[in-house]
Amino acid sequence: MKGIKFKNLYAHIILISISLLSIFPFIWLISTSLKGNSENIFAYPPQIIPSDFTWANYSGVWDKVDFIGYFINSMIVAGGTVVLNLILSAMAGYPLARMEFKGKKITFFAVLATIMIPFQAIMLPVYLITIKLHLIDTVSNFAGFMGLIMPFAVNAFGIFLMRQAFLGIPREMEEAAIVDGCNVWQVFWKVLMPMVKPSLAVLAIFTFIGSWGEFLWPSIVLTKEAMYTLPVGVNNLQGMFSSNWRFIAAGSILSTIPILIFFLAMQRYFISGENEGAVKG
Amino acid sequence: MFKYYGKLAPYLFLLPAAIVLVIFFFIPFFQTFALSFLDYSKDIYNPAFIGIDNYIKLFNNPVFYKVMWNTFIYLFVAVPVLAILPLFLAILINQKIKGVTLYKILIYLPVIVSIVVAAIAFKWLYADQGILNYIVNSLGFESIGWLTDPKYALYSVIIVTIWKGIGYYMIIYLAALMSVPKELYEACEIDGANFLTKHLTVTVPHIMPTIALVTTISAISAMKVFAEIYVMTKGGPLNSSKTIVYYIYERAFENLDLGFASAMAVVLLVIVMVFSLINILCFERNKYQI
Numbered sequence: 001m002k003g004i005k006f007k008n009l010y011a012h013i014i015l016i017s018i019s020l021l022s023i024f025p026f027i028w029l030i031s032t033s034l035k036g037n038s039e040n041i042f043a044y045p046p047q048i049i050p051s052d053f054t055w056a057n058y059s060g061v062w063d064k065v066d067f068i069g070y071f072i073n074s075m076i077v078a079g080g081t082v083v084l085n086l087i088l089s090a091m092a093g094y095p096l097a098r099m100e101f102k103g104k105k106i107t108f109f110a111v112l113a114t115i116m117i118p119f120q121a122i123m124l125p126v127y128l129i130t131i132k133l134h135l136i137d138t139v140s141n142f143a144g145f146m147g148l149i150m151p152f153a154v155n156a157f158g159i160f161l162m163r164q165a166f167l168g169i170p171r172e173m174e175e176a177a178i179v180d181g182c183n184v185w186q187v188f189w190k191v192l193m194p195m196v197k198p199s200l201a202v203l204a205i206f207t208f209i210g211s212w213g214e215f216l217w218p219s220i221v222l223t224k225e226a227m228y229t230l231p232v233g234v235n236n237l238q239g240m241f242s243s244n245w246r247f248i249a250a251g252s253i254l255s256t257i258p259i260l261i262f263f264l265a266m267q268r269y270f271i272s273g274e275n276e277g278a279v280k281g
Numbered sequence: 282m283f284k285y286y287g288k289l290a291p292y293l294f295l296l297p298a299a300i301v302l303v304i305f306f307f308i309p310f311f312q313t314f315a316l317s318f319l320d321y322s323k324d325i326y327n328p329a330f331i332g333i334d335n336y337i338k339l340f341n342n343p344v345f346y347k348v349m350w351n352t353f354i355y356l357f358v359a360v361p362v363l364a365i366l367p368l369f370l371a372i373l374i375n376q377k378i379k380g381v382t383l384y385k386i387l388i389y390l391p392v393i394v395s396i397v398v399a400a401i402a403f404k405w406l407y408a409d410q411g412i413l414n415y416i417v418n419s420l421g422f423e424s425i426g427w428l429t430d431p432k433y434a435l436y437s438v439i440i441v442t443i444w445k446g447i448g449y450y451m452i453i454y455l456a457a458l459m460s461v462p463k464e465l466y467e468a469c470e471i472d473g474a475n476f477l478t479k480h481l482t483v484t485v486p487h488i489m490p491t492i493a494l495v496t497t498i499s500a501i502s503a504m505k506v507f508a509e510i511y512v513m514t515k516g517g518p519l520n521s522s523k524t525i526v527y528y529i530y531e532r533a534f535e536n537l538d539l540g541f542a543s544a545m546a547v548v549l550l551v552i553v554m555v556f557s558l559i560n561i562l563c564f565e566r567n568k569y570q571i
Contacts, residue, residue: 011373012380018370019387022448025402026394028412032405042410044418092298095291100284107295114306116557120505120526121550124316124533124543125309133304151305154298174285184286188294213395215508216526220534231397235512238401245405252398263393264386270393271385271452 026253033057033249041245057250064247065240067254069226070233073145074258077218077229078211080149085207086200088154093162094188098174115156120216126151127220137227144227148218152211158203165199166192205269212259230255313550316543325537335544345545347520348528351435355503355524358439363446363499364492370447371454372480385455389448396445400512403441404428407513431521434514438522441509446502450495457491458484490564497560504553525549 027048035041036052095101096108119126130136130147137144169192177191193200215231222232234255241247263270317335319328339345370388374381391399406413407427414424427437461484469479485492507526510516516523516531523531525545533542 015384029402046412088298091294095294099291101291116554118553121546122309125312153301178285
């Protein structure tokens with residue numbers, strides 16, 4: 001008994017250290033963001049607790065940067081990406097799970113093949129195509145949002161996740177619905193979709209997180225500051241406030257609050273380990 | 282079972298996803314190869330066909346070799362750490378100790394926070410008169426140019442990638458650990474095995490497929506790093522932290538040399554496809570049921 005406790009003590013020490021390392025960069029950023037102008041942020045030794053405590057950096061950066069605008073843009077992009085992913089993945093996953101048709105094998109492998117294609121390697125043609133389709137913010141804000149959303153509107157992970165979900169539903173459900181006079185669309189929409197809600201939730205949450213954090217694509221296609229999503233806007237703080245680390249820190253922390261709330265509310269989906277397959281494109 | 286759907290139904294259901302995949306995956310895939318044979322550097326609106334000249338230019342460019350070497354270092358450092366450290370943490374957390382959920386949340390936090398914010402936070406830690414140099418100084422060493430010294434910049438960026446990945450892979454390992462039969466550990470304990478031998482003889486062999494999976498996915502994501510570099514170093518100083526994706530971005534969107542950038546993209550494509558193929562064929566067969 002004594003031995004077990006001793007072993008756990010070491011485990012706790014290691015886990016506490018790693019936990020602290022995981023959050024320390026944020027703690028230090030928060031600390032800096034709360035220091036007033038009279039306090040040297042480069043002081044040796046570094047002070048975690050601000051001696052000249054102030055919220056002024058937050059109000060200062062809030063006045064100069066349109067965080068609400070960035071937040072709304074991010075919501076539109078992430079929301080649109082989630083809705084399209086749910087509908088398109090479910091629609092494509094359904095026949096792959098439940099129907100017999102010519103070309104099913106080829107379709108299956110074509111979808112599987114897209115997993116091997118990294119977006120970063122094909123982004124140049126994607127950019128040219130997006131411009132050709134006029135899905136760019138110089139045309140209109142709507143076109144700009146479409147340009148941010150459409151390349152990520154569906155992917156193989158989502159399709160396979162939904163296919164898997166449909167495979168798990170007993171066939172009697174469809175038979176009963178057909179006997180009741182449903183057509184194929186109604187079977188899909190009214191009978192099967194409610195039954196795969198847990199998978200839809202997983203897909204929605206991970207698509208949302210992925211889209212919310214996306215940085216490379218928006219920083220390529222966006223031209224107007226009014227269209228910036230949060231990551232692009234936060235990166236832009238560095239240019240705006242070049243060496244004003246108090247403001248940069250405050251802005252970075254502000255931008256993190258929404259996703260932090262989302263994570264804490266949905267944490268069981270992330271840390272339960274049941275859904276690892278759906279993450280990361 | 283009777284067929285309750287029309288001949289066209291499966292195709293109609295597949296159509297919306299197919300349109301997106303064709304326009305934003307398959308056409309760009311083939312176009313990447315096509316672009317790599319064009320010269321955009323003289324007239325961006327009328328690229329000329331130049332055969333394999335972009336590849337010749339690429340393979341004669343010392344920056345290409347620097348970038349490939351940096352990417353290799355990235356893999357060589359980040360992948361082993363991300364395959365081993367999260368496993369170790371998962372084993373510790375899996376021992377039914379108190380505070381498991383809190384540990385998991387805190388260690389997972391870097392995964393969900395925007396990479397841009399993470400990179401800014403580290404840039405601040407790495408500042409010339411920053412907190413890390415304070416620690417280095419108090420240990421009696423000279424300040425380090427974490428992001429400004431070509432010797433260290435790449436490793437400083439790699440640390441951020443590792444820091445942001447630990448929680449993600451730890452959760453994958455935790456899920457795998459649940460499948461290890463408890464009796465095996467009990468047998469081990471009766472034999473008097475210590476912590477290390479117990480896990481080396483039972484845990485590691487049992488979850489080998491997951492270790493291999495984590496190795497390949499962390500390798501694939503290390504091939505694709507961009508934001509850390511863009512925010513912290515812009516590939517510098519002296520190309521010392523430039524990796525493949527940043528180089529593609531720079532040549533395409535700063536030098537507007539899309540042909541050259543596409544040749545680089547083809548190199549990335551080939552490497553990632555090899556990794557992915559290994560991954561799918563060896564470790565994820567069950568997931569896709571092939």
